[in-house]
Amino acid sequence: MSSVKNALDYLNWEMEKKEKRTVLNFEEFLEIVKLEPQRSLRDIFQLFHDMVKNYVGEGKDEYPDDPESIGFVQYDCSKLFVEKMDNPFFADRLFANRFIRHVENLRQGSQQNRIYIFEGPHGCGKSTFLNNLLRKFEEYTNSKEGRHFEIFWMIDENLFQSKNGVACADSHFQKIEIPCPSHDHPILLIPKSYRIEFLDNLINGKGVTEIKYKISSEKEYEWIFKDEVCTICKSLFWALFDKLDSFDKVLEMVKVRPYKFNRRLGEGIGVFNPGDKTVKEFVLGDDNIQKKLDQIFGTNFVKYVFSRQAKTNNGIYVLMDIKGDNKERLLDLHNVISEGVHKVGDIEEKINSLFIALMNPEDKQDIQGEKAESFQERIQYIKVPYVLEVSTEVKIYRSIFGEHIDLHFLPRVLENFARVIISSRMNAECKPFEEWIKDIKKYERYCDEKGLLLRMAIYSGIIPPWLSEEDKKKFTAPIRRKLIAEAEKEGEEGFSGRMSIKLFGDFFSRYGSRPNLINMANLVDFFKHKIDRECRDEHIPKKFIDSLVGWYNYTVLSEVKESLYFYSKEQISEDILNFLCAVNQELGDKVKCRFTGKDIEVTVEFLKMVGSYLTGEQMDDKSAMAYAQEIQQRYVMVMAQELQGPGGKSITETDLYSELFTAYVKNLKEKTLQPFLKNESFRDAVKSFKTAEFGTFDTRTREYVDYMINNLMNKFGYNEQGAKEIFLHVVDNKLPEKFS
Numbered sequence: 107m108s109s110v111k112n113a114l115d116y117l118n119w120e121m122e123k124k125e126k127r128t129v130l131n132f133e134e135f136l137e138i139v140k141l142e143p144q145r146s147l148r149d150i151f152q153l154f155h156d157m158v159k160n161y162v163g164e165g166k167d168e169y170p171d172d173p174e175s176i177g178f179v180q181y182d183c184s185k186l187f188v189e190k191m192d193n194p195f196f197a198d199r200l201f202a203n204r205f206i207r208h209v210e211n212l213r214q215g216s217q218q219n220r221i222y223i224f225e226g227p228h229g230c231g232k233s234t235f236l237n238n239l240l241r242k243f244e245e246y247t248n249s250k251e252g253r254h255f256e257i258f259w260m261i262d263e264n265l266f267q268s269k270n271g272v273a274c275a276d277s278h279f280q281k282i283e284i285p286c287p288s289h290d291h292p293i294l295l296i297p298k299s300y301r302i303e304f305l306d307n308l309i310n311g312k313g314v315t316e317i318k319y320k321i322s323s324e325k326e327y328e329w330i331f332k333d334e335v336c337t338i339c340k341s342l343f344w345a346l347f348d349k350l351d352s353f354d355k356v357l358e359m360v361k362v363r364p365y366k367f368n369r370r371l372g373e374g375i376g377v378f379n380p381g382d383k384t385v386k387e388f389v390l391g392d393d394n395i396q397k398k399l400d401q402i403f404g405t406n407f408v409k410y411v412f413s414r415q416a417k418t419n420n421g422i423y424v425l426m427d428i429k430g431d432n433k434e435r436l437l438d439l440h441n442v443i444s445e446g447v448h449k450v451g452d453i454e455e456k457i458n459s460l461f462i463a464l465m466n467p468e469d470k471q472d473i474q475g476e477k478a479e480s481f482q483e484r485i486q487y488i489k490v491p492y493v494l495e496v497s498t499e500v501k502i503y504r505s506i507f508g509e510h511i512d513l514h515f516l517p518r519v520l521e522n523f524a525r526v527i528i529s530s531r532m533n534a535e536c537k538p539f540e541e542w543i544k545d546i547k548k549y550e551r552y553c554d555e556k557g558l559l560l561r562m563a564i565y566s567g568i569i570p571p572w573l574s575e576e577d578k579k580k581f582t583a584p585i586r587r588k589l590i591a592e593a594e595k596e597g598e599e600g601f602s603g604r605m606s607i608k609l610f611g612d613f614f615s616r617y618g619s620r621p622n623l624i625n626m627a628n629l630v631d632f633f634k635h636k637i638d639r640e641c642r643d644e645h646i647p648k649k650f651i652d653s654l655v656g657w658y659n660y661t662v663l664s665e666v667k668e669s670l671y672f673y674s675k676e677q678i679s680e681d682i683l684n685f686l687c688a689v690n691q692e693l694g695d696k697v698k699c700r701f702t703g704k705d706i707e708v709t710v711e712f713l714k715m716v717g718s719y720l721t722g723e724q725m726d727d728k729s730a731m732a733y734a735q736e737i738q739q740r741y742v743m744v745m746a747q748e749l750q751g752p753g754g755k756s757i758t759e760t761d762l763y764s765e766l767f768t769a770y771v772k773n774l775k776e777k778t779l780q781p782f783l784k785n786e787s788f789r790d791a792v793k794s795f796k797t798a799e800f801g802t803f804d805t806r807t808r809e810y811v812d813y814m815i816n817n818l819m820n821k822f823g824y825n826e827q828g829a830k831e832i833f834l835h836v837v838d839n840k841l842p843e844k845f846s
Contacts, residue, residue: 128363135255135292135362136308143309143317146255147293149329150420150460153254155213157246161186162206168567174583178203178590180567187238188505195234196502198495200565200593208488212460213326219484221436221443221461223428225470226490229602232464233426235490240369240377240422247367247374254365256420257292257339259284261359266349266402282398287390287412288336288419288455289374292362295343301331329458336416337453341408342399349403367421374421376414380430389450390414413450415442418459425463433472436463440481467598491597492531492606495566499524502603503610511614515624516832517823518661522626522654523610526633529558530600530645536561538588542580549573551660551845554653564589600645609637623828625835626658662832663841669817669829670810671778673771680704682766683757685716689738701757720766722773737766779842782810792833796826 130138139146148156165179181202188194197205208222226232246252261282296304302322309318321327334340346356367374391411399408415423423439425432439461442448448455474482493499500521504511512520534556543549546557552572553559563570569581601609616636617628633642633651683701691697691708698705706712714730721733744762757763782788791803791811800808818829836842 129258129260130362132292132295132357132360132362139293140308140310143314143321145251145253147291147321147327147330148254149291149458150422151212152326153247153252154243154422154460155209157243157252158186158206158209160246160251161242162202165203165206169569174581174586176583176586176590178567178586181206186242187235191238191241193234193238194505195231195238196493196498196505197235198493198498198565199567200494200590200597201490203590204488208486219443219446220486221439221463221484222486222488223463223465224488224490225465225467227467227492227598227602229604230490230492230597231603232490236424236426236462236464240375240424243422244367244369244375247365254367254420255292255362256289256365257286257295257335258361258363259286259339259342259359260361261346261398261402263398263402265355282395284342284395284399284410286336286339287416288338289365289417289421290335290339291420292360293330294333294335295339295360298331298334305330333458334456336412336419336456338408338410338412345403345408365420372414372417374418375424376418376421377424377426378432378435379426380428380432382431384431384434390416409453411450411453413448413455415448415457415459416455419455419457421459423459423461428463428465428469428473432463436473437481440484443484444481489594489597492600492603494528494531494562494593494597496521496524496528496562497566499528499606502607506607507611507614511618513825514614514618516626516828518658519624519626519629522658523613523629525559525562525654526629526646526651527601527606527609528562529647529650531597532558532561532600533592533596534558534647536589536592538585538592542585542589543577550653550656552657554647554650554657556647556650558647558650559654559657561589565593612636623831625831626655630655659839659841660845663836663845665818665822666814666833666836667775667778669814669821670782671775672810672813673774678767678770678774679758681716681719682763682770685713685720685766686737686741686757686763688712689734689741719770719773721769722776737762779836783837783840783842789834789837792830795830 135146162181162183162185165177165181167175167177167179169175178199180199181197183197183202187197224232224236247254259282261284263280263282293301293305305321306318309321321330335343343356346359347353350356365374369375369377389411390413396410399410400406425435428436442457443461446457448457473485493502503520503524536557539557539561543557543560546553546555546560549560549572552570560570564586569578573581613629613632613636614624616632617624630651633646680702684699684704684706687697687699687701688706688708693708693710695708696705697708710727710730713734714725714727717725717730717733723729725733740762744757744760787803788807788810791800791807792815794800794803795811795815800811803811814833815826815829818824818832819826824832
């Protein structure tokens with residue numbers, strides 16, 4: 107039994123600590139305002155903004171020194187939409203920037219008298235997005251950082267009962283608890299005409315000048331001095347003041363407690379689905395509270411009546427899809443959103459809620475009729491398209507099928523599956539892109555003919571290194587803004603999120619159980635032969651898969667070359683310095699290089715050998731001598747301009763040396779595969795790596811194979827099996843010849 111008691115005691119302690127709302131008196135609340143004015147003086151819009159920023163944080167700019175940056179940064183939305191969620195929502199970079207931009211506008215005070223409609227096609231995940239957002243909002247407001255306050259009255263009946271004019275304490279009388287149905291912020295109880303001076307006196311002391319200025323002057327805090335408390339609280343305040351003739355005694359009856367947002371109870375968060383039947387306007391209240399108020403103040407002097415709208419005042423009102431009964435609900439919100447008021451019989455309610463709705467594109471016409479024409483300026487549309495970022499699409503696959511799926515793929519093949527899916531969601535024509543890249547054909551090794559692969563990279567915040575310097579300079583801030591704005595028109599068609607998951611499931615089950623890792627040949631086979639032809643031709647751009655394969659092949663060829671590339675910086679430097687010394691000598695001379703101290707003989711063969719590495723071309727005697735003469739002339743200029751005098755550079759600090767070193771390395775890499783292309787022994791050694799048979803090959807071959815495979819694993823993310831398979835792919839498909 108002791109374990110049962112311990113478990114119950116622990117539960118009791120934790121629940122009282124976390125779930126029980128602490129009721130403060132008004133003076134205790136003001137102490138909190140004094141200590142934390144910015145956190146305690148927030149309306150729903152500031153609270154929502156702070157919630158999002160709390161989970162998302164600041165964005166990451168991969169190019170912080172880029173003068174053309176437009177602030178298109180990487181936001182980590184995982185804490186907001188993914189962590190602890192049954193159905194995670196993955197926000198790509200485009201949507202995250204769009205969403206954060208609107209959230210920033212909420213904080214800046216440009217939020218009122220609007221409804222925010224998140225518009226997106228079927229299967230884009232907008233319902234998941236909003237459900238997760240509301241869940242995190244509830245979680246945040248239950249934390250200390252997200253604590254929000256509301257008015258709560260506790261009226262002592264004894265103060266209003268008397269015998270012969272003397273107040274009496276009678277056990278028959280009690281304290282009446284009266285919650286504010288509109289969840290109004292307690293600071294609004296201070297009469298509007300006194301608030302500026304009151305807060306000026308309250309928020310005082312060292313280091314508060316900036317905070318006071320911010321509260322008194324910035325748009326986000328305008329509500330503090332403009333808004334009124336609800337009709338019930340206002341009536342109750344002045345009725346008590348008249349009865350008691352004392353401001354202090356009125357405040358003794360004002361209590362403050364944390365605002366408990368609860369979606370299921372409709373407190374602070376009201377969510378309506380299209381199938382929820384509308385109910386004709388009716389008045390809510392509490393007969394027992396009204397009876398007590400009538401006894402104290404007289405019949406109907408303080409009316410405790412309110413509408414359903416009051417329960418989401420200072421909260422969030424949500425319509426899940428504008429169809430069915432929600433169309434009528436949206437149109438009924440016109441006056442509430444436009445004027446910020448709602449009539450309950452003769453009483454006028456002040457409504458200050460964050461209004462959010464979801465909509466499919468085809469339902470837009472239903473709210474653009476004559477009845478809703480004047481409502482359009484109150485609507486702020488926010489696109490929720492299909493995912494257009496490769497890494498985000500891959501995260502969705504991992505979330506559904508498990509992180510282990512990566513183990514079944516060669517590097518980049520999983521991402522290339524996502525690229526095929528995303529290509530179906532993009533527009534073939536893009537005017538800002540055509541304005542920027544005049545001739546996309548020059549990038550045929552890296553990109554498709556419509557530039558979709560390049561735009562995918564841009565949508566991920568990546569400026570590919572293979573772009574020419576000219577095109578990088580032309581990638582100005584205006585062009586970037588136009589490109590990102592053009593993306594607003596994409597992601598509405600093509601493979602939906604649900605269809606993408608189904609296709610990936612079919613693909614993975616078909617090829618994932620084979621002994622070899624899933625490769626590009628499998629991907630091509632699947633999209634060209636294993637899905638419905640009509641579906642393929644409708645969604646996947648022509649030649650896109652062929653371009654994707656070409657780009658992939660060029661990439662892996664470069665990786666294998668890089669991994670096979672044995673070089674020593676010291677040896678390359680020595681060759682260049684010896685060459686610079688030799689070009690200043692006559693053929694047949696034997697000299698000691700002034701830079702390396704090595705003895706060299708100046709021969710045509712020496713000039714041809716080093717010259718071929720520097721130019722990347724095979725040289726005959728004549729071309730070798732011409733090149734040596736050219737370098738000798740440049741060397742003389744370097745000697746005159748950079749090496750002479752007390753402040754002169756060393757030869758290795760000159761632009762000439764740097765240029766020659768870069769060219770040497772580049773051309774050495776280009777030719778690194780030549781000795782192995784037709785070497786069957788080397789191919790067999792790769793296949794038998796880490797087996798007993800591997801020991802039968804000569805030492806030099808084993809060293810090269812071991813070096814290559816380790817480089818592929820450490821530099822490019824292959825596992826051992828993948829490293830062997832990608833080398834065989836490069837050799838068997840004769841990729842060096844295709845890209846010669």
